[in-house]
Amino acid sequence: MARSIDQQIATTQAKLNRLKQRQKASETRRKIIVGAIVTTEALKDPKIARWMAATLRKNATREVDQKELVGLLDELDQVAAKADRT
Incomplete structure (x- = not known):
């Protein structure tokens, strides 16, 4: 019987909605991967640490996001300050 x-x-x-969900999941995975790599490198390199801390402070404007980043910003500041002392 033919479908109407x-x-x-x-x-x-329904197929389009499934494809959109897959696309969004792929974009989210990509962001997580890039974020993890940049964070790892920033915690090793004072120049990247300074840039990342400044960028996060400038762009994370929601209070909930700022609270989530407190620990990371402290770590980044420590990496940058350590280089300044040497």
């Missing part, structure tokens, strides 16, 4: 046009539209919309 409404059924075909619903099936196509």
Whole structure:
């Protein structure tokens, strides 16, 4: 039995929604990977640490985000300060 046009539209919309979810999940994974790599390098390199700390302070404007970053910002500041002392 042939499907109605409404059924075909619903099936196509469901497929589109699944593809959009996969795309969003892929973008999220990419952000996590990049963030992990940049954070790891920043904790080793004072120049990157300074840049990352300044960038985070400038761009993380929501209070909830700022609270989440307190520990990382402290670590980055320590890496930058350690280089300044040597």
